[in-house]
Amino acid sequence: MIELTNVHKGFGPKQVLAGVNLTIPRGESMVVIGGSGTGKSVLLKCILGLMMQDSGTITLDGEDTSQVERDAFLARFGMLFQGGALFDSLSVWQNVAFRLLRGSLARPKTEAREIAIEKLRRVGLTPDVADLYPAELSGGMQKRVGLARAIAAEPEIIFFDEPTTGLDPIMSGVINDLIREIVVEMGATAMTITHDMSSVRVIADKVAMLHAGKVQWTGAVGDMDNSGDPYVTQFISGSAEGPIEAVR
């Protein structure tokens, strides 16, 4: 279980997170929604330790994440980045098997390649993609490779940062379905940040709405449409009228 308590993070005078409280139970898929610039990515990076929060605590299974052994902590995570963040200088299979070729999870090259090809198959890519380089792939294929890399070491917790940004609606649907299938199949705890409502409806067990640096509303995805929260209602409907300012 991931638990955030009163987490604050600012950049100069701008307070991005202003007391976030959020619990992500083990095995559940939590989707954090919110407008652009509301601190969704910052929240995710604070959990992973890519940024340090200014105050507040983040715990994983009761352990303060700032006190844990970093390698063991990170080995429990997989992450799909917004732009894929694939390494340009490595081939597709080497990207997918990156963790399996180095460090504590290292295994023989042939075995790592086999696992990479199997993971590529799992995300709907054929083995002939394995020896291509990221620059030779379309945006949708890069997302799939990023997804294959995120699940390659079978992590307990997977983070998805804007998984459908820049994709057409059909490819977005494919990626959403894949994420849902993989999370269920692996029994992983998942946290997704997005402002794509179609992703939310497919991926989420629970939804948290982030606004003005705080969690404005949280609840089951089925309750989202009738939440009664004006922020959630405005966000879902995409209306310019409501408590969320259209010009930020």
Add this chain to the structure above:
Amino acid sequence: MKPITYPLAALGRATLGFLAMVGRVSIFAGQSLSHIIRPPFYPREFLNALLHIGYFSLPVVGLTAFFTGAALALQIYSGGQRFSAEAVVPQIVAIGMVRELGPVLVGLMIAARVTSSIAAEVATMKVTEQIDALVTLSTHPMKYLTAPRVLAAILVVPALVGIGDIIGIMGGYIVGTKQLGFAPGAYLTNTWNFLETADIVSSLVKGAVFGFIAAVMGCYHGMNSGRGAQGVGRATKTSVEAAAVLILAANFLLTSFFFAT
């Protein structure tokens, strides 16, 4: 604050900012060295860096050294004629190339070619979240990106300097023997006899220091780049400027250390 103190305040801010940056760069350089000697090691990254910094720099280093050596021979000959000292061309070309021009020109070429490319590559990796991805894949960016490049530069730039010295002397030799009428055997004998071990050692030490500076500057500015294309461009430009100035400053200090007695 009174307007009369504005310039002083600006000077103070600039000084503090400069000292803070010197501190950050020094810590980064120290960390780079410490990651070189502590596992895990990334041999593939090291070999790639060796190839990129060393082998692929050979053409530009060779051409620069050749033309510099050739021009130096002409200059010394025409200058030496003013006081009947044109016979010292082989010795002055040798000492000039080995002690000074070889290391400095190779250092500056490496700053232009390698520092810029490292800074642009690392900065692009930062902007596209590849460095964050490395961290989430339990890989320390300093170990994976910085340490192999810095170690490769420390090892391979002295070799480039040595090659540059030889090619520069050969440039002088070709001009001296084909254009200025020196006897080939005598030219080489004079060159060889005049050079001392300290000249060659200083040249190679300078190469190692300049390689270290070039790689550290590329990595530091890449890792600390701003956002977007502008951030990458600024990081690249600043890294080359900083590397070139530091190489010239280090050259002065090393020359003082080796020869100012």
